[in-house]
Amino acid sequence: GIQVEQSPPDLILQEGANSTLRCNFSDSVNNLQWFHQNPWGQLINLFYIPSGTKQNGRLSATTVATERYSLLYISSSQTTDSGVYFCAPGGDKIIFGKGTRLHILP
């Protein structure tokens, strides 16, 4: 099955900093989503992005399907951005990476 690798595994930043999270995957995909799991355990949809670039406020994402990677950009981090960010590429079934744990310090 498809292999998913997310980096970095952990990230600690000061409020206001920018960050780039990376997701590499081993096979071509029809679907790719980025999720934020907040400290209360909720999985929040950030982007559905099997290819191309999207932006939503301070967040943006780019997927280069031909090179099998996706990037999530977070600008001007806020403490509410803390949590785990999952990349989930796949076909009908998406496979979750292990996530990047982000901690934003006030």
Add this chain to the structure above:
Amino acid sequence: DARVTQTPRHKVTEMGQEVTMRCQPILGHNTVFWYRQTMMQGLELLAYFRNRAPLDDSGMPKDRFSAEMPDATLATLKIQPSEPRDSAVYFCASGLAASTRVEQFFGPGTRLTVL
């Protein structure tokens, strides 16, 4: 606003008991997924349905787990008998499949503790 709902949100039970978790997908969505999240294994797909038909349950322990969709507005996941290793958060997600693409929306999860 439209969202996936799951009940119960928390369940504590004793080993050997039957556990039933319920999910109401977003109205109009034709695909329903069940996931399990543990610290050790992360998020794993257990089973999924399209138009109420099971498409894949290869992630599910067959001897004790069963998943059904009695109707389009209800999906159930049962564990019988439950074991302590089943302790986890169980998520349901739904989506509207169009050709090969489906965006999934997750419910709040059921936190199961088996003593």
